Amino acid sequence: MINKNALNIFERGLQKSIQGDYFGAIEDFTNAIEINPKYTSAYIKRAQAKISTEEISQILDAYSDYDMAISLDANCAEAIAGRGSLKVLLNPEDEDGLIDLEAAAEIDANYSSYFNIGVSKLQLEDYYGVIEAFNKYIEVEKPQGFWIGEAHYFIGLGFHNLNEMEEAIKNYSLAIKNKAQENYHSAFFNRAMCFEQLNQIDKALSDFENVIKLKPDFIEAYVSLSKILISKDLRPEAITELKKALKYDENNSNILNELATQLFFINDYDSAANYNSILINLNPNKFNYYLNRAVCYTKLNWFEDSITDYNKSIELNNNISHAYYYRGLAHMQLGNNQACIDWKIALEKGFTDAKPYLDKYCKARV
Numbered sequence: 618m619i620n621k622n623a624l625n626i627f628e629r630g631l632q633k634s635i636q637g638d639y640f641g642a643i644e645d646f647t648n649a650i651e652i653n654p655k656y657t658s659a660y661i662k663r664a665q666a667k668i669s670t671e672e673i674s675q676i677l678d679a680y681s682d683y684d685m686a687i688s689l690d691a692n693c694a695e696a697i698a699g700r701g702s703l704k705v706l707l708n709p710e711d712e713d714g715l716i717d718l719e720a721a722a723e724i725d726a727n728y729s730s731y732f733n734i735g736v737s738k739l740q741l742e743d744y745y746g747v748i749e750a751f752n753k754y755i756e757v758e759k760p761q762g763f764w765i766g767e768a769h770y771f772i773g774l775g776f777h778n779l780n781e782m783e784e785a786i787k788n789y790s791l792a793i794k795n796k797a798q799e800n801y802h803s804a805f806f807n808r809a810m811c812f813e814q815l816n817q818i819d820k821a822l823s824d825f826e827n828v829i830k831l832k833p834d835f836i837e838a839y840v841s842l843s844k845i846l847i848s849k850d851l852r853p854e855a856i857t858e859l860k861k862a863l864k865y866d867e868n869n870s871n872i873l874n875e876l877a878t879q880l881f882f883i884n885d886y887d888s889a890a891n892y893n894s895i896l897i898n899l900n901p902n903k904f905n906y907y908l909n910r911a912v913c914y915t916k917l918n919w920f921e922d923s924i925t926d927y928n929k930s931i932e933l934n935n936n937i938s939h940a941y942y943y944r945g946l947a948h949m950q951l952g953n954n955q956a957c958i959d960w961k962i963a964l965e966k967g968f969t970d971a972k973p974y975l976d977k978y979c980k981a982r983v
Contacts, residue, residue, distance in 0.1 A: 709740035766797030904933035938966035
């Protein structure tokens with residue numbers, strides 16, 4: 618039987634928790650435990666209050682309260698589920714957390730925590746388990762509002778990772794319909810990727826555009842949208858999207874490189890060279906950026922500048938056959954005998970495009 622004073626203090630702690638006074642609640646639950654050291658519910662509620670403070674020291678300390686509650690009642694589903702949820706919160710790959718959550722679900726469906734079980738299964742890459750857990754979450758816990766959307770989002774992830782695109786799209790669509798809160802924009806993004814894999818390009822394009830409207834700083838959406846535009850031979854439009862992405866991460870090497878590449882393809886060699894210059898400043902030991910800028914300079918007839926970059930590229934990686942070939946072209950334009958030497962090296966390294974130049978210009982020299 619619970620001491621009346623302990624019960625009164627415990628109930629006051631509950632009120633403080635409801636009001637958001639978690640430290641006050643912790644103090645009351647502690648006082649209730651001092652009066653009655655076997656007060657299981659007080660340990661559980663103190664653990665919950667500690668987690669609610671969002672202070673890491675308090676959160677870690679909640680473990681001992683859950684452990685104490687379980688030592689007092691080995692079948693206390695609320696304590697077992699709480700400890701499991703805490704383990705998953707701190708380390709989603711912790712299989713012990715999953716064991717606790719599944720044990721709590723077997724004891725009492727009211728503390729099933731199928732949502733947390735599903736999240737843990739996802740981290741463990743058990744995608745069938747993800748689908749099963751979130752379907753159970755919907756069936757047993759009957760979530761309302763955006764939580765239904767969140768559940769379908771995770772089910773979609775499960776099918777997506779199993780390459781079952783139609784089922785993934787179906788569940789991402791349900792996530793969107795039910796306005797999943799945390800993963801609403803991700804549902805559009807992932808559905809777009811599924812549409813793209815099924816070659817439903819226009820639907821993918823529409824979803825990527827929706828992602829950008831919902832979350833303008835979602836860089837990967839711009840990049841994915843640009844790839845679709847490139848596949849449609851809409852390079853100027855793709856370049857526009859990549860420039861938008863760059864506003865959110867101006868030193869993103871992947872975006873800068875893609876911009877340089879696409880500008881080169883539309884013959885804007887000057888701009889392509891400028892982006893390669895930015896890349897070189899960010900990554901001074903990457904041979905390919907010097908090589909790419911050198912090719913731009915060659916296209917602009919800036920042959921001496923291009924040779925300087927070809928030299929640096931070869932200094933960083935002397936196994937790239939086409940670097941010798943293109944440097945040979947630049948030397949040829951300047952009337953340098955080095956052209957034939959470079960073409961010979963390029964051919965020896967397997968770049969057969971060099972052979973016609975060797976045959977035409979160099980038979981008497983090499």
